[in-house]
Each structure stands twice: as C-alpha cells, then as structure tokens.
Amino acid sequence: MIALSRAKLFSACLSLAVLAAAGCGKKSGEAAATAPADDRRALTGTVISLSAERGTALVDHEEIPGYMPRMTMEFRVTPGDLKVLREGLRIRGKMYELSGDYYLEEIWPVDPAAERIVQTAGQALRQDTVTRGASPYREVGEFLPDFALYDQDGKVVQITQLRGRQIVLNFIFTRCPDAKMCPATVMKMMQLQAMAREAGVADLELVSITLDPEYDTPGVLRDYADSRGIDTSNYHFLTGPERAIKDMLAQLGVLVFQNGPLLQHTLATVLIDPRGKIVHRVDGSEWRAEDFAGRLRRAEGPKTP
Ligand SMILES: [Cu+2]
Incomplete structure (x- = not known):
C-alpha cells in the first residue's frame, strides 16, 4: 500500500x-x-x-x-x-x-451512445463559439450555451436536461492548491446547497466544470466529491473533451493560462434561470453563497398541505 x-x-x-x-x-x-x-x-x-x-x-x-x-x-x-x-x-x-x-x-x-451525445454537443458548441467571433463571451441577460459533459459517475449530463431548473455554475479543478480559490468555491457551493434546501428551493442544480479535464476524469471527480462529503444528488462535477471545456470557458469569460509550469485561472460564478438565461454573475473568488441563495426563486407550484 x-x-x-x-x-x-x-x-x-x-x-x-x-x-x-x-x-x-x-x-x-x-x-x-x-x-x-x-x-x-x-x-x-x-x-x-x-x-x-x-x-x-x-x-x-x-x-x-x-x-x-x-x-x-x-x-x-x-x-x-x-x-x-x-x-x-x-x-x-x-x-x-x-x-x-x-x-x-x-x-x-467508452460508451458509443454517450460519446455521440458529447461529440455532437461539442461540435455544436464549437460552431457556436466560432460564429460568435473574437469575443464569444456571454453577458448577463444572454443564454447559457448548450453543452454535454460527463459527471462524477461517468454519466452524460446535457445542460438541456436541467432546463426548467435554476443552476449555479462555475469552473474548478481538483488539484487547485490555493485554498482561497477552487476549494473555497466548492465549499461555498456546498453552503449554497444547504441554504437552498433550508429555504425550500427544490429546483437548484449546482455545476462545477473542471478546467483540467486531462487529470480530472469522472473517477477523480468522484473521489474529490466523496473526500469532501459532498451530496451529489444536485451537485454535478463535470468533465469531458478539452475542446468543449475551452469553448465553455471562452463563452463564460473565464481565463486559464499556463504560466511556466503553473496553471492559472480566473473565477466566475453564474446563476442561470429556469429558461437557461444567465441572470447573475460574480467574478473572482469573493462571491458569497448568501448572495446567490437570496436570488434563487422559490417554486410557485401548488403547495402541499
Ligand atoms: Cu483554482
């Protein structure tokens, strides 16, 4: 051992x-x-x-x-x-x-059906990113692009499956050594998950996409979630083809760059409404779970007595 x-x-x-x-x-x-x-x-x-x-x-x-x-x-x-x-x-x-x-x-x-979904979505995302030209960045008020990636269980998650739900999304990577960056962000996502539950928000989905897909395989993401005791019932850690992730980073205005041997990145957390529109965005590591929790809409469905 x-x-x-x-x-x-x-x-x-x-x-x-x-x-x-x-x-x-x-x-x-x-x-x-x-x-x-x-x-x-x-x-x-x-x-x-x-x-x-x-x-x-x-x-x-x-x-x-x-x-x-x-x-x-x-x-x-x-x-x-x-x-x-x-x-x-x-x-x-x-x-x-x-x-x-x-x-x-x-x-x-290596599941052909799953790979087809991820590839097709990746091609559409590529096309969309190219079509948007030099600055593919999507601002608050625009829609999140469609994408399909693998989650921490190796299952395909298509973002369209989450339409109709509120989504808080950001990018992280499991080997991030800076406690103030990715680890803190994941911790805040967990806080947000707990706050939403307490407030009776039943349609929240949390999404953290890795910006280091070469290392962060589904199993690595599973280990990462388990070692932190994360409830993954509505918190999805996603990975997949590098090209698709780069396109998502570009569309969400998150920068990743190699500085010698170092991987550096910026951070942004966005709230997506049930129609798929980006309704709130906070750049940097100082975003607050309370801020996002306060912006979540409660379901207006029939109340159970
Ligand atoms: Cu980081």
Whole structure:
C-alpha cells in the first residue's frame, strides 16, 4: 500500500510539473524533477468484475502493441473509479506496473451512445463559439450555451436536461492548491446547497466544470466529491473533451493560462434561470453563497398541505 501511495504521488507530481496549479497562485512545492518518466501505457478494454475489498478491477484489455498481448488482468484503481466502473463497461485508461502490481488510472468510459451525445454537443458548441467571433463571451441577460459533459459517475449530463431548473455554475479543478480559490468555491457551493434546501428551493442544480479535464476524469471527480462529503444528488462535477471545456470557458469569460509550469485561472460564478438565461454573475473568488441563495426563486407550484 505504501507503494501505491508513492506511485500515486509520483504520477501526480509528474502531471504537476506540467500543470502545477496557480492563480490558484502557488507552486505545488513538490520536487517534480525527481518524478520518473511517464511509463504509463494507454489501454482499452472491458470491465469483467470489480472488487471493492481489494480495490481492484478485472479488465479484459486489448493488445498493447510491443508490451502485452490481449489478456484479462486485475488492476488497482481508486475508490472513485470503483464507483464509476461497472461490469461490461468499455473503458480506456493508462496502466503501469509497480512492484508486481498493476495500476489503472485516467479511466474514461467508452460508451458509443454517450460519446455521440458529447461529440455532437461539442461540435455544436464549437460552431457556436466560432460564429460568435473574437469575443464569444456571454453577458448577463444572454443564454447559457448548450453543452454535454460527463459527471462524477461517468454519466452524460446535457445542460438541456436541467432546463426548467435554476443552476449555479462555475469552473474548478481538483488539484487547485490555493485554498482561497477552487476549494473555497466548492465549499461555498456546498453552503449554497444547504441554504437552498433550508429555504425550500427544490429546483437548484449546482455545476462545477473542471478546467483540467486531462487529470480530472469522472473517477477523480468522484473521489474529490466523496473526500469532501459532498451530496451529489444536485451537485454535478463535470468533465469531458478539452475542446468543449475551452469553448465553455471562452463563452463564460473565464481565463486559464499556463504560466511556466503553473496553471492559472480566473473565477466566475453564474446563476442561470429556469429558461437557461444567465441572470447573475460574480467574478473572482469573493462571491458569497448568501448572495446567490437570496436570488434563487422559490417554486410557485401548488403547495402541499
Ligand atoms: Cu483554482
């Protein structure tokens, strides 16, 4: 198990060397120079069975050219991935071997029907972003563009499915090391969730889209939510194709830029009304849950006695 955490740490550091978070302002502080070369190998396969006790997935994987023939083998996976995976699911991921154990990470579901939805929505979003020209940014009063991404359970969420509900949306990433940025924002989203519940607002959906989709797979988002005790019944952590996320960032006026090894980003939180219109926006990390809670409309449906 020590080997596991060390391997995890190394692979995290390795990615941090490329993407260490800032803006989010600080360096990770990890000695990325000591990380080994990336010897992970891309793999595609089908989940045969899962073992929660062992923390493993048995996968029938295709040939890995020059490394391994097609075979069924057991991989260690994170608790989050264990929840995302299910028997019969096609997946792609990256495997590596350490001290005789095999590990699988960067796991994505490969479901043709789901991929078609995400791709089609991504193409429409791309077209829309291009059509909007040099400044695709949508102001308060405009509609949120349509998009489809994967949530923390690996399921597709189309924003059109949430029409008719009030949405509070922003962007975060799980490796953000600056407590005042993404971690604080997620905490405020949780506060907002609790406030809305207390106020009897039953149609609130919270959405945090990752701005680091390469690292933030559905399983990583699941682990992130679980480690914070987040109720994901109406809080969706979304990830998916980088292109689609970049288009969403552009349309919502959130900047992400690489500063040497650091990933820096701005922050914006928007409220979307049930028709899909952006009705409120606060830039920066200083937004308040109370402010958004106070703007939520209560359902005017028939009251139950
Ligand atoms: Cu951040």
